[in-house]
Structure formats: C-alpha cells, structure tokens
Amino acid sequence: MTIIPEIESFKADLTAIRHDLHAHPEIGFEETRTAAIVAEALKSYGLDEVHTGLGGTGVVGILKGEGGAGRRIGLRADMDALPMDELTNLPYRSTNPGRFHGCGHDGHTTMLLGAARYLARNRDFTGTVVFVFQPAEEGLGGARAMLADGLFERFPCDEIYGLHNMPDLDIGEVAVFPGKAMAGASFFDIAIKARGSHAAMPHNSKDAIVIAMALAQNLQTIVSRNVEPLKPAVLSITKMNSGSAYNVIPEEASLAGTIRFFHDDVGELVRTRMREIAAGVAQSYDCQIDVDIRDVFTVLENDEAATEALREAAAEIVGTDHVITEPRPTMGSEDFADMLKAVPGSYCWVGHGGTVPLHNPGFILDDEILPIGASLLARIAEKRLAA
Structure with a gap:
C-alpha cells in the first residue's frame, strides 16, 4: 500500500x-x-x-x-x-x-x-x-x-x-x-381505513389488521410472479403499525417499506402492481386503502x-x-x-x-x-x- x-x-x-x-x-x-x-x-x-x-x-x-x-x-x-x-x-x-x-x-x-x-x-x-x-x-x-x-x-x-x-x-x-x-429505490407508505369494533364482536368490524396482513402477503408476490427473473428486484415491508388495546379491533393500520430495482421499467411495474393490488384488496374488504410511493434513489x-x-x-x-x-x-x-x-x-x-x-x-x-x-x-x- x-x-x-x-x-x-x-x-x-x-x-x-x-x-x-x-x-x-x-x-x-x-x-x-x-x-x-x-x-x-x-x-x-x-x-x-x-x-x-x-x-x-x-x-x-x-x-x-x-x-x-x-x-x-x-x-x-x-x-x-x-x-x-x-x-x-x-x-x-x-x-x-x-x-x-x-x-x-x-x-x-x-x-x-x-x-x-x-x-x-x-x-x-x-x-x-x-x-x-x-x-x-x-x-x-x-x-x-x-x-x-x-x-x-x-x-x-x-x-x-x-x-x-x-x-x-x-x-x-x-x-x-x-x-x-x-439499485434505484422507492419508499412507500400505505394507509388502511376500515371499521373498528369491540374485540369480542369482530363481526361488527372491518378488521384493519387482517386487511394489512392480507395486503402484505399479496404484495410479496409481485417480485416472484410479475417481475422477469433476470431483472433483480426487492420489495420489503419494514413497518406495520396498528392497534392500541387488547380488546379493541382497530379501524386503521399502516404499512411502509422500500422497493429496489436496477431497471426503471421494473420499478414502474412494481409500483403499478402495488397500487392495483391495494385497490383490489380494498374492494374485497370494503375499506379504503391509500398508497403513497415516492421515487427516492436513482x-x-x-x-x-x-x-x-x-x-x-x-x-x-x-x-x-x-x-x-x-x-x-x-x-x-x-x-x-x-x-x-x-x-x-x-x-x-x-x-x-x-x-x-x-x-x-x-x-x-x-x-x-x-x-x-x-x-x-x-x-x-x-x-x-x-x-
């Protein structure tokens, strides 16, 4: 040296x-x-x-x-x-x-x-x-x-x-x-607005936690089932927040995380599929889901x-x-x-x-x-x- x-x-x-x-x-x-x-x-x-x-x-x-x-x-x-x-x-x-x-x-x-x-x-x-x-x-x-x-x-x-x-x-x-x-990167925040209830009466709720779990699982299929295998990509959910008590089903939940990619078209594909899947989950559970995705790194x-x-x-x-x-x-x-x-x-x-x-x-x-x-x-x- x-x-x-x-x-x-x-x-x-x-x-x-x-x-x-x-x-x-x-x-x-x-x-x-x-x-x-x-x-x-x-x-x-x-x-x-x-x-x-x-x-x-x-x-x-x-x-x-x-x-x-x-x-x-x-x-x-x-x-x-x-x-x-x-x-x-x-x-x-x-x-x-x-x-x-x-x-x-x-x-x-x-x-x-x-x-x-x-x-x-x-x-x-x-x-x-x-x-x-x-x-x-x-x-x-x-x-x-x-x-x-x-x-x-x-x-x-x-x-x-x-x-x-x-x-x-x-x-x-x-x-x-x-x-x-x-890699290039985007950060995302997803807000779920559903209906809360007493935990002993879940039939009165639209459980934001259940919705969040379903959405998270579906999002994890984007890379494996939508992105071309020879074009690397990562979608990581790094935050999941909801709830404040043992006996309350919350009406709100949030997810956040990051997307990583080496090709701009892959980044755009992942972002598009995230919005589409969120819209589908929102319709399935009769709730509101807002998706905010920000381009952070080139x-x-x-x-x-x-x-x-x-x-x-x-x-x-x-x-x-x-x-x-x-x-x-x-x-x-x-x-x-x-x-x-x-x-x-x-x-x-x-x-x-x-x-x-x-x-x-x-x-x-x-x-x-x-x-x-x-x-x-x-x-x-x-x-x-x-x-």
Missing part, C-alpha cells in the same frame, strides 16, 4: 476530526455544526472559494491549480448521520440521542477534508477541484436538493467521484466497476472511462492486487446516483477492519481507512488534472 506520505503525516488530525464529528452526529438537512466545521477547515487550508448553504446545509469548496484553467474534477462526500441510537462503548460515541454515524459518513467527510488539505498544499495541476460536501444522503434527497440549487450550473464539473467505506472488504481493498452498481451507474481512471488511481494507492473490478452490484442505494446522471463519474468502495455491518447500532468505522480514502480522492484528482 502506498498512502500519500503527506496525508499519512497528518493522520492524527484526520482521526481527531472524525471522532469529533462522530460524537456530534446530525441527520439530514440538520448538519449545521458539521457544515460549519467543514467550511472553516476548507478556509484554513487556503481554498480559493468556500460556499455554504447549497441544498440546505451543503458546502462546496473550490481549489484552482497552479497550471491555470483546465478541466474541473468534482469530489463528493456525504455528511449526515442516521436517526438511530449508538450501542458502542467508544470514548467518542454519539452525544446526541437518536443520532448515530452508523454508516460512516463522518469518515467520508474527513477523507474529503484530508484530500482538500493535501491538494491545497500541492497545486501543481492544471484545472480545478470542486469539493462537494453533501447533506441528507440517507433517503432525504440531499443530492437532488444540491442539484436543484444549481450545483453544476454554479460549479461545473467534467467528472465527479465518490466513495463509501465497506466493512465487507478487507482493509486496503477497493472495489470499483463500470455500469449499474447500486440507479447508480458508473461511467466506463471514469471507472477505469478510478481503478488506476486506486491501484497506485492500494496496489493492483487489492483492486476488485469484478462487478458486484448491490441492492443498496446511494443518491450520488443523481449527480452521476448529470455528470459522468464513478463511485467505489474502500474496505476496512470490522465485522459489524453498516446501519447496525454497533457499527464501528476503522480509522485506518481515513488516509487511504483521502489519498485515493486526492490521487484521482491529480491524475485527471495532470498537465
């Missing part, structure tokens, strides 16, 4: 930043403290411009090379935490109840700050680096909010790159491949040329033998996909120690990943802006 020596030299500073961000997590569109720390750090590094407030709490830094005008390379990190409690015993664990960096975005932010610090001291390139610190990646539409605020109109990029930590990979491994890499597709450039940069940092190029599409979703729809680029995964998965209350990010990720981000900018 060949971490950039200068970045390795301030590894302790990066670790301190990451631990501070981890101890003070903020969820989507609430990252005011995080954004202020990012903006102040970028100013202290001597960037040419620092802009705040994009997409609500997003930050953009501009760094111009000594070689003059040229191409513009974007580097992006997400800043938000998850709305969940942390169940670790770390000395720098979350001090904000119900807020936890359980996906490692504190590490991503720190890595991009490390790349900015290094590149600001080593401007022997031609062109401009655009550092994008994005809010609200966790299903709240932070990328779309920045795009709606004119991200690429105000700060044009020829290419853009991003990364994510991955405990499923070994420390020092990088996975990157072209084409469809992460399918993430890596540009072939940009991916090859990112692969080469990764090989220089971790070694060719540690770069995984075999396609490993994941049903997870990432709103960096929306930026890749506007600008060509690529997204990769960087391995680190640990066996606890992302979004788990016991997740711990390995600090050894910080100089690796920072070096990778810096190197791809240097390579793409070489004179």
